[in-house]
Amino acid sequence: MEIYAEKIIENWKWLKKKEIVKFVDVNPTCIDKYVDTLKTLPKKQVYWDFENIHPKDDFAFARFAIITSAINFCYMDLQKPEQAFTIKESETSYKGAMAMFRCFFRTFGEKNITSKNLKKVFCSQDATKEFFTGVVQIPMLEYRHWIIQELITVLDEKFNGDPINLYEDSNWDALLLLDKLIQYFPMSFQDISHIYTTQKTLQFPFFKKAKLAILLYQGRSSKTNSQLKPLSNFNEIIAVEDYRVPQYLNSVGVLNYQDDLKKIIEKQQIILPHQQMEIEIRAATTVANSLILEKLNSGLKADDSRYWSIANLDAHEWFGAQSVDFPHHITPTTAY
Numbered sequence: 001m002e003i004y005a006e007k008i009i010e011n012w013k014w015l016k017k018k019e020i021v022k023f024v025d026v027n028p029t030c031i032d033k034y035v036d037t038l039k040t041l042p043k044k045q046v047y048w049d050f051e052n053i054h055p056k057d058d059f060a061f062a063r064f065a066i067i068t069s070a071i072n073f074c075y076m077d078l079q080k081p082e083q084a085f086t087i088k089e090s091e092t093s094y095k096g097a098m099a100m101f102r103c104f105f106r107t108f109g110e111k112n113i114t115s116k117n118l119k120k121v122f123c124s125q126d127a128t129k130e131f132f133t134g135v136v137q138i139p140m141l142e143y144r145h146w147i148i149q150e151l152i153t154v155l156d157e158k159f160n161g162d163p164i165n166l167y168e169d170s171n172w173d174a175l176l177l178l179d180k181l182i183q184y185f186p187m188s189f190q191d192i193s194h195i196y197t198t199q200k201t202l203q204f205p206f207f208k209k210a211k212l213a214i215l216l217y218q219g220r221s222s223k224t225n226s227q228l229k230p231l232s233n234f235n236e237i238i239a240v241e242d243y244r245v246p247q248y249l250n251s252v253g254v255l256n257y258q259d260d261l262k263k264i265i266e267k268q269q270i271i272l273p274h275q276q277m278e279i280e281i282r283a284a285t286t287v288a289n290s291l292i293l294e295k296l297n298s299g300l301k302a303d304d305s306r307y308w309s310i311a312n313l314d315a316h317e318w319f320g321a322q323s324v325d326f327p328h329h330i331t332p333t334t335a336y
């Protein structure tokens, strides 16, 4: 397991021991049942090759995965949370993350996304607004604009303008890539929360968007005849802590919410980022996924066909959340 998830789990255990955890519980009995069910299901493998959404060219997709992940966060209108960012084009409508991806594809298509191309398109805040034109405006537009400016600047300064060099400089290793993303692109990929107690300060280094970029890449690299080689050390990653995965884990009983939190989520009230409630939801997601993967893969080697990677588990949970009725938590954040 990578060191950041390890830290989250260690800190979660400490908080549990000190009875500081208040809002979310991980239910071991439900994990056992859930794992038994997963074992009966075919593993979900997503290649991120959806028509009109993702570039078909594998290397163009590898670039796309990093750039789009930096702005893959918060799609609900924060005044009317039931309303997600939406794009309509004649017959088709795209929502949430799909709509954001579509904005990139409709402009760049199969073109490689480099700092030079980004600079032309995102030359002003108005231009960024136009890029994301939809039925409903994309939330936190200004944050997205400045994150893209960071991508442009840092790619130019450190990576010769091309996101492919991030993979290359990381030697196609998932953990080195994770570290490069968070080190060089703080606005885009930093994602750490803290819980302060009288005894110590506990860090929760989630880095959700950086891990998501890596998952997207790995998904495409596992497609038959993919031009991309799979990243080494990928199986060290165990969770992508967004708002959909905990929604799903809660629906299958793996995560239990305390009554006050349940009400807040049900009424779609805002939970601010870095509040203990929000940290608990995300940290419990890491803890739960770690236990799930451990049980699911117990006694199996990574090359066993029954082995579930985080790409398989996350896809099951993320897509599974689409048919859950109970809402997800609403947090105005650029982290997820």
Ligand SMILES: Nc1nc2c(c(CN[C@H]3C=C[C@H](O)[C@@H]3O)cn2[C@@H]2O[C@H](COP(=O)(O)O)[C@@H](O)[C@H]2O)c(=O)[nH]1
Residues within 6 Å of the ligand: 048, 050, 053, 072, 073, 074, 075, 084, 095, 096, 097, 098, 101, 212, 240, 241, 242, 243, 244, 245, 314, 315, 318, 336
């Ligand atoms: N754990 C995990 N979280 C993921 C993804 C994806 C990527 N799937 C897309 C990739 C290509 C396709 O076009 C899919 O749309 C997005 N998210 C997160 O979900 C939230 C958006 O949700 P919604 O409002 O329903 O669109 C937001 O926090 C976003 O960052 C994933 O795979 N795993």
